[in-house]
Amino acid sequence: ITMDPISNMLVSIKNAQAVNHETVKIPYSNLKFEIAKILERLNFIDKVEKGGKNPKRYLEIYLKYDEDGKGMISSLKRISKPGQRIYMDYTKLRIRPRIYQIVSTSKGLMIDREAKKNKLGGEILFEIR
Numbered sequence: 001i002t003m004d005p006i007s008n009m010l011v012s013i014k015n016a017q018a019v020n021h022e023t024v025k026i027p028y029s030n031l032k033f034e035i036a037k038i039l040e041r042l043n044f045i046d047k048v049e050k051g052g053k054n055p056k057r058y059l060e061i062y063l064k065y066d067e068d069g070k071g072m073i074s075s076l077k078r079i080s081k082p083g084q085r086i087y088m089d090y091t092k093l094r095i096r097p098r099i100y101q102i103v104s105t106s107k108g109l110m111i112d113r114e115a116k117k118n119k120l121g122g123e124i125l126f127e128i129r
Contacts, residue, residue, distance in 0.1 A: 017071035028057035
């Protein structure tokens with residue numbers, strides 16, 4: 001069992017999408033909510049809603065599929081792990097088409113393009129395409 005809530009979240013999303021679920025519920029945390037908001041903004045998921053009451057709060061993530069029923073997320077890869085954190089200076093961020101890296105900066109979570117524009121480095125949480 002992993003003690004990495006972000007990995008757990010990514011795996012839950014991947015698995016739910018693999019079996020064409022409409023939504024997936026994951027335990028709530030502010031960080032996971034921020035991540036979900038970014039995925040929503042990038043059009044990888046439909047929307048995210050908070051639900052439940054403390055201590056049983058959860059996030060409900062509405063998955064998104066294209067016209068052919070294929071999930072919008074083709075790959076999710078955890079970069080920085082609890083055992084091995086990966087930090088990057090903004091000058092080293094490589095912007096690639098259709099691949100986004102989610103960066104935890106001193107000014108909050110953002111995608112690689114925003115971090116570079118704002119001259120902010122940080123921890124590379126994961127990569128999505």
